[in-house]
Amino acid sequence: DGKTTTPPEGTKFTPGEDTPDGVTIDENTGEITVTIPEDAKPGDKIEVPVVVTYPDGSTDEVTVTITVTEKDATPVTPGEPTExxxxxxxxxxxxxxxxxxxxxxxxxxxxxxxxxxxxxxxxxxxxxxxxxxxxxxxxxxxxxxxxxxxxxxxxxxxxxxxTAQNEVCNVPETKDNEKYEPEYEDGTGKPGDDVTVDKPIFKDGDGNEVTPPEGTTFTPGEGTPDGVTVNEDGSIKVTIPEDAKPGDKITVPVVVTYPDDSTDTVEVTVTVEQPDTKTPDWKDGSGEPGGKVVIPNDGGPVDDGTTVETDGPGKAEIDGDGNLVVDIDDNAKPGDKIVVIVKDKDGNEIDRVTVTVEKPAAGDNTGETTEKVVQKPKLARTGVQVAGLAGIAAAMGVAGLGLAFMRRRREGEEN
Structure with a gap:
């Protein structure tokens, strides 16, 4: 009927099969003691099977469930800080x-x-x-x-x-060089360059950019190299020596002096870069059919593996002195153009030169090869063409024949 009753005397209580560890059951009263594991989590369930044996030998089996709950909070009192x-x-x-x-x-x-x-x-x-x-x-x-x-x-x-402002001790005043941190950007340049490094920025102790106090000055520090100028606003001009090598570093110490006479010294580094490579350079030229035109190199050195190609009535080569030597074909016609293309070892074009075929000089019937040399310019880089020695000699020979003819004519008239 669901009513609570007292079991008959002699009823016994024992653990059932698969009873978990940490469980004890009082044999006479049926009281269960369960030790919950330390690593149990709130919500975990522990099931305990209990066998009830009556005096007549009959039995019942009952399962008791234990649910793990949150641990009770331990009361604690915080201690007062010490000032x-x-x-x-x-x-x-x-x-x-x-x-x-x-x-x-x-x-x-x-x-x-x-x-x-x-x-x-x-x-x-x-x-x-x-x-x-x-x-x-x-x-x-x-x-x-x-x-x-x-x-x-x-x-x-x-x-x-x-804490009030200290009235007993003399609190040291914070100097300007403790409030401000100057920072320069390093520079780079090639040998012979004038490199300008911008004025520094200033930051406070938290790394925020700030304006330095009015009256802050900038001067070269001890050991400043030659060719360095530190301007009033803190910007720097560095002239890199012509003989500087790539990778060399020029260190410039700059002394920053604040209005309270405190100072900072900042080092600025200028790194030397690889200089620009100067390529060979030949000017255009001209010459007569069958002649030779020698054009000097007015640029950088000629590297190994440099080749020449020609388009037109002639052929070309580069001699041991770096001159571009163009041989004009005998059958070339005045006005023809010989285009010489110079390429580096990788096949990249580095210069293109045009040689124009001229009309042979009047009276030039010697059949000898003439040579024209394009001289290096002294000022402007424009081609200057100079007649070859053979051409000058031929012209002088014609003039000599004319004088001799006139002399003989006078002698005949006198006789």
Missing amino acids: RNPSLGASADDPADCEMPPFVTVEKTEGVEYKVTVDGKELTPDAEGKYVYDYGQTVKVEASPAKGFTFPEGVTTTWTYT
Whole structure:
């Protein structure tokens, strides 16, 4: 009928099959004791089978379920922080106190977590466990219970301490060179270049860019190399020596002097880059059919593997002195053009030269090969063509024949 009754005397209670460890059952009363494992989680269930044996030998089996619950929170009371405030408790007779800024310490208590802040910014304790702050600031200490712990009702969990400006100790004034950090960008340049490095930027202790105080000056530091100019605004001009090698570094020390006469010295580095490679350069030229035109190289050196190709009535080569030598075909016609293409070892075009075929000089019927040399220009880089020696000699020979003819004619008239 569902009514509670008393079992017959002599009823026994024993653990059933697969009873978990940590379970004991009182044989006479049926009371069950269960030791819950330390690693059990809230919500876990432990099932205990119990065999009930009556005096007549009949049995019942009952399963009892134990549910794991959250651990009861352990009550704990946070300890009050200890404040160390030199401005309120020190004297001029105790210089050690005067050198120590204010700080708070908290007592390590199991189950209590502390948070120490100044103006909302969380402080980190030093190696001695001190939360150091500054004169004139307010420090706030907040305590909270760790997991599994609780605070009694009404306990103090927040403390604030405000340190006045120190009236006992002479707090040293912060120098400008402690407030500002100048930073230059390093520079690069090629031998012979004038490299300009922009004026520095200034940052505060938090890394924010700021404006330096008016009256800040910039001067070259000790050991400044030759060819360096430090301008009034802090910008720098560095003239890289012509003989500098790629990878060389020029270090420029710059002394930054603030209005309070404190200083910073900043080193600026200018790294020498690979100079631009100057390529060979030949000017255009001209010559007569069957002649030879020699064009000097007015540029950089001719590297091994350099080749020449020609398009037109002639052929070309580069001699041992780097001159471009063009041989004009005998059957070339005045106005014809010979295009010479010079390429590097990789087949890249580095210069293109045009030689124009001229009309042979009047009276040039010697059949000898003429040579024209395109001289190197002294000022402007324009081609200057010079007649070959053979051509000059031929012209002088014609003039000589004319004089001899006129002399013989006069002698005949006199006779």
